Amino acid sequence: MTIIHVPDRPVGTLTDAWRACVGTGRFNLALRKDYQDSLALVQSEIGFHHIRGHGLLGDDVGVHRPYEVSGERRLLHSFTYVDQVVDAYLALGIKPFLELGFMPSALASGDRTVFWWQGNITPPADHDEWADLVRGVVGHLVGRYGIEEVRTWPIEVWNEPNLAQFWSGDQDAYHRLYEASAHAVKEVDADLQVGGPSLSPGSDEWWAPFAEFVTARDVPVDFVSRHAYTTGPAQHVPFGTYQTLRAPSSLLEQFDAPRRHLEGTALAGLPVHITEFNSSYRPDNPVHDTAYNAAYLAPVLAAGGDLVDSFAYWTFSDTFEEVGIPTGIFHGGFGMLTHGQIKKPTYHLYAFMARMGSHLLARGADHLITRDDAGRITVLGWQPVGGTEDGPEPERHTLRLSVPVDAATAFVMRSSVNETEGNAWAAWREMGRPRFPTSRQLDALREAAEPVRRHTSVAVDGCRMNLELTLGRHEVTLVEIDPVRDESPPWVDDVRILGR
Structure with missing residues (x-):
């Protein structure tokens, strides 16, 4: 691809x-x-x-x-x-x-x-x-x-x-x-x-x-x-x-x-x-x-x-x-x-x-990419869908990007909604479609409605970062990329947290 x-x-x-x-x-x-x-x-x-x-x-x-x-x-x-x-x-x-x-x-x-x-x-x-x-x-x-x-x-x-x-x-x-x-x-x-x-x-x-x-x-x-x-x-x-x-x-x-x-x-x-x-x-x-x-x-x-x-x-x-x-x-x-x-x-x-910036970097059939005034890059990705005559969409869609980042490391936060994640309607169907949910069911639906969020740090090679996104069926995802400015003091050693 x-x-x-x-x-x-x-x-x-x-x-x-x-x-x-x-x-x-x-x-x-x-x-x-x-x-x-x-x-x-x-x-x-x-x-x-x-x-x-x-x-x-x-x-x-x-x-x-x-x-x-x-x-x-x-x-x-x-x-x-x-x-x-x-x-x-x-x-x-x-x-x-x-x-x-x-x-x-x-x-x-x-x-x-x-x-x-x-x-x-x-x-x-x-x-x-x-x-x-x-x-x-x-x-x-x-x-x-x-x-x-x-x-x-x-x-x-x-x-x-x-x-x-x-x-x-x-x-x-x-x-x-x-x-x-x-x-x-x-x-x-x-x-x-x-x-x-x-x-x-x-x-x-x-x-x-x-x-x-x-x-x-x-x-x-x-x-x-x-x-x-x-x-x-x-x-x-x-x-x-x-x-x-x-x-x-x-x-x-x-x-x-x-x-x-x-x-x-x-x-x-x-x-x-x-x-x-x-x-x-x-x-x-x-x-x-x-x-x-x-x-x-x-x-x-x-x-x-x-x-x-x-x-x-x-x-x-x-x-x-x-x-x-x-x-x-x-x-x-x-x-x-x-x-x-x-x-x-x-x-x-x-x-x-x-959450996106106003500076447009790229736009295509499955993506919109911007930068804000602070340098944060945002990627909105989605699985392209058609109308009734186009038939069902596949279970997965992959988006591969090379993104400019002005740092040695980038912090990447991803938020996703699709057929199973961040989807209160799907949870409601699994509940048996209650017409008037109880207070407990409403709480569960609100929790199910929140996007799934994942985060990681990614090494940047030559001011560019490779980003591969696999999207589920009917997914819309937001990726926020921030340059990392490491402020860890020299004595920090996370291996020692458990005293080992």
């Missing part, structure tokens, strides 16, 4: 696009303790910059509050829950990526809804009142948190309007909504960021009409957004879903789609945000709980920042209720964490990425 010769000098920069944003369940869920505990853990070990979810304007947040006085209809904008959620986010070092939706029922033109929690998907009955609502929300946030802060919060208009499940109007109706929303945002402050159209996969025919509309009518657009998933039609079973999968390269192709379709338009060159992505678009597909999912997404995290400005994993936590209240601890939820903060293999992929 070929040895990969890692260059001495950086060949580029690893951007933070992979953690610029993360997805979440609907806005109201952020009031729950389990949600906040999960987000605190994610922020302590990964540190996302922004968080995006649905439901900011839904009835369960209670912003839009019409009332009557002497038979006259009036409006109150109430921010009791908005302030609690945003305060909690900022305290954890994460900013909102605001999504304007869904429609408050008292402003809606119809009664069509989506999800178990019934988000209204109809256009506003009164676009002036909708614009007033947008101005009210954004203006309140500016007044509470300051204009310099809120200018760093992107504001996205609606969610997947190209799908009838999320928007009962047509494309022209979305354009009208976008126009009213964008102007309302800019009336609060011209430097606030507003964008869209937040398209789902498979609807690239929307790009050209959107670009033509906003250009012809001089509607503000500061960024464009879309989503990316790679699964086929849902094959439903009770409280679960199975789906086919395309190869992970399909995600990167979808990331690149907005730039391709907007080339030559007035929107070419705008920032591109992938405001949702994952393997499956279903919140009850067990693939999300597996080591395969982590290996599947590793090349996407390694290369996605070359294509877009952010790509938000959907979602950080299983505190999520689109198809109802989850029926068990492992239920195929989108989250990196289960309820109760059990870490899934995909969580570890992100935690490994968070």
